[in-house]
Amino acid sequence: xxxIKKLAELFTKFPTVGKRTAGRxxxxxxxxxxxxxxxxxxxxxxxxxxxxxxQFCFNPFETNENQVxxxxxxxxxxxRRDKNLLCIVEKEMDLEAIEKIKKFTGLYFILGGTVGTMKxxxxxxxxxxxxxxxxxxxxxxxxxxxxxxxxxKATSILIERALKEINYSGKITHLAKGIxxxxxxxxxxxxTLESALxxxx
Ligand SMILES: [Zn+2]
Numbered sequence: 001x002x003x004i005k006k007l008a009e010l011f012t013k014f015p016t017v018g019k020r021t022a023g024r025x026x027x028x029x030x031x032x033x034x035x036x037x038x039x040x041x042x043x044x045x046x047x048x049x050x051x052x053x054x055q056f057c058f059n060p061f062e063t064n065e066n067q068v069x070x071x072x073x074x075x076x077x078x079x080r081r082d083k084n085l086l087c088i089v090e091k092e093m094d095l096e097a098i099e100k101i102k103k104f105t106g107l108y109f110i111l112g113g114t115v116g117t118m119k120x121x122x123x124x125x126x127x128x129x130x131x132x133x134x135x136x137x138x139x140x141x142x143x144x145x146x147x148x149x150x151x152x153k154a155t156s157i158l159i160e161r162a163l164k165e166i167n168y169s170g171k172i173t174h175l176a177k178g179i180x181x182x183x184x185x186x187x188x189x190x191x192t193l194e195s196a197l198x199x200x201x
Contacts, residue, residue, distance in 0.1 A: 004030075056134060058110040058127065059095055075099070075108060082106045084140040088131070088159060090114050090147065093186040098145060101194045106143075109134060114151035115158065126155070128162045135163065141171040143200055147184050148177070173200040 001009075004026055011022035029037055051060045054073035061073035075081060085106025089095050095108050109131055115122040135142070144159055146152035160172060176199030179188045188196070 057095075057108045058112065058130075059092060059108065080105075083138070085143070086135065086139040086141070087143040087145050089145050089185075090152070090155070091186075094145065094147075097186050097188065097193060098197065101190045101197070103194055103197055106139075106141075111146075111155070111159075114146060114149075114155040116151050116154070118154065123158060126158065128158060131159070132162055132166045135166060135168055137166070137169060139168075139170050141173060142168070143173050143175070143197075145175050145185065145197075148175075148179050149184075175200050 007029070008019070008022040008026045011017050011025045012019055014022075017025070029040075032040075050062050050064075052063055052070070053060055054076055055071040056076045057073060059073045059075065061070075063070055070077070082105045085104075086109055087098065087104060087106055088109045088111055089098065090111055090113060092110060095110060098104050098108075110127070111131065112127045113125050115126065142163065144156050146155055156174065163172065175185075175196040178192050178196040178199070179185060185193065
């Protein structure tokens with residue numbers, strides 16, 4: 001396959017990128033000076049070498065020379081965070097959105113997706129087993145912060161079922177209404193997100 005086609009095909013694997021956008025990306029790169037594309041290649045390589053997945057919450061974090069052996073992200077290793085509070089989110093961008101409002105002081109867990117159907121292979125894509133291992137009744141409250149969509153609701157049921165399996169005895173709360181139904185947490189404005197978090201029940 002020629003390299004234009006090959007690169008375009010790789011770009012279509014990116015979230016939200018369709019064929020047309022992928023093509024534009026390729027022609028954009030062709031027009032760039034070689035130093036620019038070399039820099040681009042280096043940054044991607046560096047990203048893969050320096051970014052680790054947190055062993056607790058699965059949040060990717062950057063390590064520097066002093067902490068190459070770190071296994072926990074800055075949030076999980078921050079002693080000031082409330083270790084009784086766990087917030088379950090679907091993906092990294094949702095964690096970022098909640099973190100940005102600076103109102104949540106507990107820990108996070110990135111579930112890795114939501115399910116549209118109750119098919120086993122879809123359910124297996126979620127980190128439910130990992131969640132059970134992490135919880136072990138160490139938390140007094142677990143906030144299920146998923147999108148107010150059908151998928152979010154179906155996934156909440158699975159989370160509650162998983163927590164029941166390990167006899168979790170703390171509180172389970174959900175974000176308050178406010179994020180438009182069918183809307184996405186990652187795009188909610190800070191004020192809406194803040195009131196959804198503080199009004200959780
Ligand atoms: Zn972490």
